[in-house]
Amino acid sequence: MRILHTADWHLGKTLEGRDRLPEQVQFIEEICEICKQEKVDLVLIAGDVFQSSNPSAAAEELFYDAIDRLSNHGTRGVVVIAGNHDNPERLCAPSPLAERLGITLIGLPKDEIRISSRGNGKRVQRIACGQSWLELVIPGCEDSAIIAALPYPSEGRLKQLITQNLLEVDMQKGYNQCIADTMARLSANYRRDTVNLAMSHIFVKGGIESGADSENKIQQVGGAYAVDPLVFPSGAQYVALGHLHRPQKIDGCIAPGRYAGSPLAYSFSEVGYRKSVTLVEALPGQEAQVREIYLSSGRPLVKWSAKEGIAQVCHWVESGLDRDAWIDVEVHITKPLTMDEIQKLRSLYTRFIHIRPVISQNGKESVLTIEEIRNLPIDKMFIRFFERYNSGLKPDDALVKLFLDLTQSADKEESVKDLEGEIA
Incomplete structure (x- = not known):
């Protein structure tokens, strides 16, 4: 049996307001073609x-069209579970x-799956099933597949599955x-003569998350503990996971x-991760053969760091660098960008997602996060703002005092918000 494993399509997701539906159409086309070429x-x-x-x-229309095409008129099995976004x-x-x-x-761990109501042997059939598990017979395959399929198991959803005794323990x-325990119950339906x-859709210890700390291996996320790889049944020949966006093997699974x-x-x-789907070849009682198939759909995401300022960004755009990419651009400058300069940069290339100025003063880069800026005293915030717009010149004490006097008579909250935006 040849199995294609995919996950985390996130249909409808944008990139800072940029529509990515055309790219999602592309990867579905590519996955459908892979299924055809690999005889999935x-x-x-x-x-x-x-x-x-x-x-x-x-x-929704794209999803319905995708699963219709993937099913190949009912001759190819398709099993979909809900994730935390669904x-x-x-x-x-x-x-x-x-x-x-x-x-x-x-959709839910408690969902009771039903046996197929009718069939003629020419279409995929569910011949046995129950709560979150099913056995599929697929035309052209000598062996059937038994799937323990657990949708996103939040603590709340698990309460619908476990016994009263377990409800009394600390859920976390x-x-x-x-x-x-849930996987053990589901896998009790496995047989030696089936795949x-x-x-x-779950976090597993050892997985690497895509994010600000993407190289940190997951231990605990969102208040729920990541599970040990050993929770998955020893009788499974392959464990298909979703939730992490970086394709990866999980060490420690039997x-x-x-x-x-x-x-x-x-x-x-x-940035830099190659996207893929996984092809699995499995026979009853034998070790599954796993192969990664790389995808080429969609625009790449790249980062630019223009050490030589706006002129270097203009040169890269004119030379056609990363013409088809979405770009996060960091521009090194000596004073804040004006609105005209920001508009010029955006007009150069419509696929700039972020334009992040890095301001150097006296050879030192000056960058603060929004949170750090919010924690600055109001007088320090004003001094920073003044230096930015006056080539590093510091305001005298009298000017700082005048500013503080003005903020007391004005709408302080709105003034601080405006200032935060200017110096960020």
Whole structure:
């Protein structure tokens, strides 16, 4: 059996207001072509189909078209679970129609999956199933697949699964054990003569997160403990995971376990990561063979650091550097950019996402975060502002006192907000 694992499509997600739906159309086209070329029998989509619990009509239309095409007229299995970004009920709303094409949509851990109502042997059929698990028969495959499919298991959703005794323990400390118990219950349906798979949308210890601290291995995120890789059943031949956007293998799983990653780079913290889907070949009782297939869809995200100022940015644009990319540009300057200069930069290239000035004074770079600026005393904030606009010249004490007197008679809160914006 040939299985394609993908996740974290985030349909409808933008990049600082820039529409990325055309790029999402591209990667779905590419995934459909991979399924055709690789003769895939089963597609696993491990959560976060949508960016929002209330997706746009265009995002929903793209998803419905995608799973229809991936099902190949009902001859290829498709199993989709909800992630933390998805509305479970909304994701599963088209289930009555999806079932006719052998597509299984699972929104909540408590969802009771039903046996296929009819079949003629030419389409994918669910021949056995229960709460968050199913057995699929796929045309052309000698062996069926049993899938332990756990949608995003928040602490609240787990309460719908576990016993009263477990409800009495501290949920945060017991989270790992809850997942382990749930997976053990689901995997009790595995058999020696089937291809046994597990899938979930969850944080696992050892995974590397895309973000400000993207190289930090996850231990605890969002108040819930990341689970140990050993929670996944030893009887599984492959564990298909979603939640982390960086494609990666999870060490410590008894069975091969992977995050497929997102098919597009959705954050500048992902610069340099190659996006992919995972192809798995599995037979009952044998070790699965796993292969990463790289994707080429979508615009890359790149960072520029213009040490020589605006002139260097203009040169790069004129030379066609990163013509098709979304760009985060850092410009080194000696005084704040004027509105005219900012507009000039934006007019040069419509794909500039961020323009971040780095101001050097006396050979030293001066950069503060917004939080640091907010914590400055109002007089220090004014001094910093004055120096920026006067080539490093400091205001005298009388001028600072005059400013403080004025702020007392004006709307202080609005004045401070304006000043924060100017010196950020």
